[in-house]
Amino acid sequence: MTYVTDSLTVRDNRTGQEYDVPITDGTIRAGDIGQIKVADDEPGLAVYDPGFLNTASCRSAITFIDGDKGILEYRGYPIEQLAENSTFLEVAYLLVHGSLPTKDEYDQWVHNITYHTFVHENVKSFMEGFRYDAHPMGMLMASVGALSTFYPESRNISAADNRAIQVIRMIAKMPTLGAFSFRHAQGKPYVYPDNELSYAANFLSMLFKMSEMKYEPDERLVKALDTLFILHADHEQNASTNAVRAVGSTQVDPYSAVSAGIGALFGPLHGGANEAVLRMLRRIGNVSEIPAFIEGVKNGNEKLMGFGHRVYKNYDPRARIIKKAADDVFDVTGVNPLLAVALELEKIALNDEYFVKRRLYPNVDFYSGLIYEALQFPPEFFTVLFAIGRTPGWLAQWLELVQDKEQKIARPKQIYTGDRTLDFTPAEERWA
Numbered sequence: 001m002t003y004v005t006d007s008l009t010v011r012d013n014r015t016g017q018e019y020d021v022p023i024t025d026g027t028i029r030a031g032d033i034g035q036i037k038v039a040d041d042e043p044g045l046a047v048y049d050p051g052f053l054n055t056a057s058c059r060s061a062i063t064f065i066d067g068d069k070g071i072l073e074y075r076g077y078p079i080e081q082l083a084e085n086s087t088f089l090e091v092a093y094l095l096v097h098g099s100l101p102t103k104d105e106y107d108q109w110v111h112n113i114t115y116h117t118f119v120h121e122n123v124k125s126f127m128e129g130f131r132y133d134a135h136p137m138g139m140l141m142a143s144v145g146a147l148s149t150f151y152p153e154s155r156n157i158s159a160a161d162n163r164a165i166q167v168i169r170m171i172a173k174m175p176t177l178g179a180f181s182f183r184h185a186q187g188k189p190y191v192y193p194d195n196e197l198s199y200a201a202n203f204l205s206m207l208f209k210m211s212e213m214k215y216e217p218d219e220r221l222v223k224a225l226d227t228l229f230i231l232h233a234d235h236e237q238n239a240s241t242n243a244v245r246a247v248g249s250t251q252v253d254p255y256s257a258v259s260a261g262i263g264a265l266f267g268p269l270h271g272g273a274n275e276a277v278l279r280m281l282r283r284i285g286n287v288s289e290i291p292a293f294i295e296g297v298k299n300g301n302e303k304l305m306g307f308g309h310r311v312y313k314n315y316d317p318r319a320r321i322i323k324k325a326a327d328d329v330f331d332v333t334g335v336n337p338l339l340a341v342a343l344e345l346e347k348i349a350l351n352d353e354y355f356v357k358r359r360l361y362p363n364v365d366f367y368s369g370l371i372y373e374a375l376q377f378p379p380e381f382f383t384v385l386f387a388i389g390r391t392p393g394w395l396a397q398w399l400e401l402v403q404d405k406e407q408k409i410a411r412p413k414q415i416y417t418g419d420r421t422l423d424f425t426p427a428e429e430r431w432a
């Protein structure tokens with residue numbers, strides 16, 4: 001047998017046969033493993049990987065993460081530089097188009113997004129139909145899915161100009177839908193977009209405007225919210241992006257695919273963690289209660305929410321930036337009293353063998369909830385903020401997917417563990 005240099009030689013001890021499996025980009029193709037068989041009429045060898053711990057599902061040029069070093073880059077640009085010097089809409093352009101905009105491109109992009117912020121009045125009526133206590137993530141998921149019925153042409157995913165307009169619409173309308181869900185819970189009238197305001201300022205206006213002619217948010221809060229959106233804008237193949245890609249791989253319209261992503265983000269192990277962190281901090285309540293709480297975590301009673309990450313085995317770079325943004329927000333709003341609990345919790349956990357051994361560090365959700373609370377958002381609204389930030393990332397990933405010739409409908413294998421070939425007895429005989 002002649003060996004390829006970058007390859008894996010596999011010897012199947014069932015047959016004694018050797019296989020040369022090429023290695024490309026540090027991966028082997030599961031399809032190559034599938035050629036390893038005991039007999040021609042037997043299924044090939046498969047890979048079992050619940051939760052995709054070690055399986056690449058795509059090739060992507062959007063976001064790079066080095067979890068050991070705590071590095072995050074969008075299209076090659078470090079998150080720290082983007083958070084410091086860019087705007088959310090510029091970052092959205094970068095993610096969607098692959099490179100930074102020229103001045104004309106940027107102005108056109110901002111104009112397009114600003115002028116698509118309104119939703120059809122029937123979308124508003126649809127949202128008004130929810131129960132008074134509906135969770136805003138359920139309302140967001142349903143209303144984004146509903147947009148597919150307002151834009152039926154979005155099903156034509158093979159036309160580039162059609163894809164482009166849906167991307168603009170979704171980035172533009174997400175804050176409007178999010179704000180409507182917020183006002184709904186408060187029994188307040190929905191506020192229409194104000195096209196004279198920036199993306200984040202308009203969002204704050206739709207959330208908090210009452211009878212004043214014009215809502216004028218504090219610029220420091222606008223900046224903090226814009227930064228939070230940047231930090232959440234993409235995170236490569238996380239659970240919700242994987243949901244967008246899996247659903248998008250059926251060639252459905254992008255509203256349906258993103259709606260699936262919002263569902264995945266809702267879960268407490270993913271975007272819902274920011275809500276869970278705040279509830280946890282409130283429950284702990286006081287620094288003196290932390291040791292007992294940590295003991296409970298170590299005994300497996302519960303998790304320390306906002307800690308740990310599938311990819312980061314180091315401090316999440318977004319958590320570091322958020323910690324700083326929190327100080328800027330607290331300058332305006334006053335310090336959130338739960339900050340002291342969070343800081344002490346972090347200190348104790350980072351020095352505790354349980355967390356050190358498992359390489360558990362604060363993630364993006366550990367401090368974001370404290371800022372959101374200081375901005376007067378109720379915990380159930382936190383994940384909506386995450387979803388608005390993540391929308392350009394989901395769409396960039398969806399665009400990449402639909403143009404990737406290698407992609408196929410997402411359809412994993414299973415290891416079947418149930419019964420076989422049972423004989424069915426009709427109910428009247430079984431129950432006689």
Ligand code: CMC
Binds near residue numbers: 308364
């Ligand atoms: N508190 C206590 N123990 C933990 C935690 C935690 N937050 N996270 C992981 N562990 C333990 C876990 O029990 C396991 O221990 P053992 O080896 O003894 O069984 C070990 O650490 C490895 O954890 P894992 O669950 O196998 O890791 P995973 O990669 O499957 O899960 C995670 C990653 C983020 C779901 C998990 O760390 C977690 O549940 N964290 C809390 C929820 C959270 O903060 N999620 C937000 C993630 S970042 C933003 C986002 O993605 O939306």
